[in-house]
Amino acid sequence: xxxxxxxxxxxxxxxxxxxxxxxxxxxxxxxxxxxxxxxxxxxxxxxxxxxxxxxxxxxxxxxxxxxxxxxxxxxxxxxxxxxxxxxxxxxxxxxxxxxxxxxxxxxxxxxxxxxxxxxxxxxxxxxxxxxxxxxxxxxxxxxxxxxxxxxxxxxxxxxxxxxxxxxxxxxxxxxxxxxxxxxxxxxxxxxxxxxxxxxxxxxxxxxxxxxxxxxxxxxxxxxxxxxxxxxxxxxxxxxxxxxxxxxxxxxxxxxxxxxxxxxxxxxxxxxxxxxxxxxxxxxxxxxxxxxxxxxxxxxxxxxxxxxxxxxxxxxxxxxxxxx
Numbered sequence: 001x002x003x004x005x006x007x008x009x010x011x012x013x014x015x016x017x018x019x020x021x022x023x024x025x026x027x028x029x030x031x032x033x034x035x036x037x038x039x040x041x042x043x044x045x046x047x048x049x050x051x052x053x054x055x056x057x058x059x060x061x062x063x064x065x066x067x068x069x070x071x072x073x074x075x076x077x078x079x080x081x082x083x084x085x086x087x088x089x090x091x092x093x094x095x096x097x098x099x100x101x102x103x104x105x106x107x108x109x110x111x112x113x114x115x116x117x118x119x120x121x122x123x124x125x126x127x128x129x130x131x132x133x134x135x136x137x138x139x140x141x142x143x144x145x146x147x148x149x150x151x152x153x154x155x156x157x158x159x160x161x162x163x164x165x166x167x168x169x170x171x172x173x174x175x176x177x178x179x180x181x182x183x184x185x186x187x188x189x190x191x192x193x194x195x196x197x198x199x200x201x202x203x204x205x206x207x208x209x210x211x212x213x214x215x216x217x218x219x220x221x222x223x224x225x226x227x228x229x230x231x232x233x234x235x236x237x238x239x240x241x242x243x244x245x246x247x248x249x250x251x252x253x254x255x256x257x258x259x260x261x262x263x264x265x266x267x268x269x270x271x272x273x274x275x276x277x278x279x280x281x282x283x284x285x286x287x288x289x290x291x292x293x294x295x296x297x298x299x300x301x302x303x304x305x306x307x308x309x310x311x312x313x314x315x316x317x318x319x320x321x322x323x
Contacts, residue, residue: 020144032168038136039065040172045071045073046071047072047073048072048095049074049094051105054103057158060165061168064165065169068170077108088118093120095121096120096122097124098122099157101125101126101127101130110134125160142160199284200313203285211233215239218264226247232298233299234268245273245275245276247272247273251271279303285323
């Protein structure tokens with residue numbers, strides 16, 4: 001095969017899988033609504049089971065459900081037939097994945113699930129299969145063809161099941177009123193947790209490290225304050241210590257262009273930018289980053305309820321914290 005053949009084959013695979021997912025759209029009907037209602041009303045866990053490649057997809061679906069507010073776990077049906085089905089309780093609901101609907105390991109544990117009288121949701125490519133007939137709800141994830149040229153390796157079928165699992169999880173997320181704060185609670189580690197949980201108050205500069213001058217401070221002294229505190233700015237305070245404005249490195253460059261060396265003899269109140277962008281100590285660090293990106297700035301003054309400076313947060317602080 002030549003290079004162009006590899007490219008063409010890869011594109012064909014992606015087209016087949018894209019078509020498989022697109023075909024699911026018209027199958028979203030009352031069966032999905034019933035599945036959502038069953039899972040939402042469940043007082044136990046959502047147990048996802050599947051064998052082989054379907055099992056791998058099942059693990060991902062269980063993980064997505066668990067991280068978005070639906071308690072879920074994965075049950076290997078082969079191990080289930082040797083005792084692990086004991087982890088399923090009468091309060092649970094089961095989602096079983098099998099493209100053929102005749103997977104031996106799943107069929108063997110159906111009698112136990114039925115004896116527990118729990119709701120069973122089938123995600124299968126065969127709506128007339130043994131699994132489908134034993135289920136309370138059937139989600140049709142059949143595909144016209146697999147991307148594998150021999151039609152053997154599960155490809156399009158597993159992609160379709162994965163997409164349907166995401167549709168379930170996201171719909172449940174919205175039904176539960178799951179918020180960003182809830183998502184953060186289940187993702188405390190890594191960059192995601194930092195982005196969603198970290199507040200400005202945890203990374204801001206405080207106390208003597210806050211660059212401040214008053215309205216009457218000469219610019220030559222204001223520049224020294226900016227330089228010594230190394231944050232590229234200084235807050236400008238009124239006599240009662242309330243923040244009135246800000247002077248940044250950018251303001252200095254523009255001031256030199258406008259006034260030349262006369263800038264150094266001006267007062268901070270004459271040069272400052274009035275009503276600067278500010279945040280509170282409880283503002284999420286990710287929100288502060290968004291404000292900086294939107295307005296092309298690198299520092300934000302952190303104001304208290306009395307309009308006095310509690311701190312300063314710099315872009316570098318947020319990047320260092322992994323936001």
